[in-house]
Amino acid sequence: MLVLLPPSEGKANSGAGVPLKLESLSLPGLxxxxxxxxxxLVELCAGDEEKAREVLGLSEGLRGEVAKNAGLPAAGARPAGEIYTGVLYDALGLATLDTAAKRRAARSLxxxxxxxxxxxxxxRIPSYRCSMGVKLPGLGALGAHWRAPMAExxxxxARAGLVLDLRSAAYAAAWKPKGEVAGRTATVRVLHAPTRKVVSHFNKATKGRMVRALLTxxxxxxxxxELVAVLRDLGYVVEAEAPRKAGTAWSLDVLVEEIH
Structure with a gap:
């Protein structure tokens, strides 16, 4: 199983670890x-601060993120699971998983x-600020920049197993499973059952708890x-729509009664 997650806007501080080594990251084809x-990004943020803030869509209160980006090559690096914070990652609680579940997380997330x-x-990555919606002056829209290398x-x-896609729309734009891979991909929405509407906070929290439950x-x-059956066994109310044609992902709605 491969679980595709969005990052978080908020991130923990990098700390004083060993700086980033690009060649040490997984998926070396990227x-x-x-x-x-x-x-x-480093060149942009080391130059005109106002231009960098505009390109990155940062408010006045986040001005310090520009300097943080400028210092990325020398910044300490920590496991990405410690860097990403926020609602989904708090609910996922990677640090409190048992040893076996942590191994599964390392393989599948x-x-x-x-x-x-x-x-x-x-x-191991440093803390940074650069969303998929950014358009860098030289490279252009990052969603488009990533499509070709991601497709490779x-x-x-994804190998031969299930792909569970929990990404938000901006990050889903960087890679869309196709063909045989799409046929074993499931995208998930979390809906408030009484209104059948998506509510951002509990949508993220539910996805985090759901991934934790699967790992545990x-x-x-x-x-x-099989995913639908497993989620129902774990107590989730799931409505599933199988694809009507080959090469199309499944759509799953997880219904939640209470917003918390």
Whole structure:
């Protein structure tokens, strides 16, 4: 099982660890694309601060993120699972998983990123600010920048198992499973059952708890149909829509009664 996650806007501080080594990150086929984004981002943020803030869409209160980006090559690096914070990652609680569940997380979780493309939770990265919606002056829209290298690398990472896609729309734009991989991909929405509307906060929290439950249970569904059965066994109310044509992902709605 490969679980595709969005990153978090908020991130923990890098700390004083060993600086980033691009060549040490998982999915080495993305190294050249990562280096291109990193080089331009650092150059942008080391130059005109106001321009950098505008390009990155940062408010006045986040001005300090520009300087943080400028210092990325020398910044300490920590496991991505410690860097990413926020509602989904708080609910996932990687640090409190048992040993076996942590091993499963290291194998199966893939976090998408405007800067790194995608990383595993064990990959060591510094704290940064660069969403997938950013358009860098030289490279252009990052979603488009990542499509070609992702199309080369991600099918291999998906292997022959289930792909559980929990990404938000901006990050889903960087890689869309196609063909045979799409047929074993399940995308998930979390809906407030009484209103059947998506509410951002509990949508993220529910996805985090759901991934935690799958990891803790040692679940290994091989396809979307098995995933539906596993989630129902774990107590989730799931409505599933099988694709009407080949090469299309399954759509799953997880219904939640209470917003918390």
């Amino acid at each position: 190294t050249a694309a990562r280096e291109a984004v990193l080089t331009e 893939l976090v998408f990123s405007g800067l790194w493309g995608a990383v595993r939770v064990t990959d 690398v991600l099918p291999e990472a 249970a040692g679940a290994a569904p091989k396809d979307p149909a």
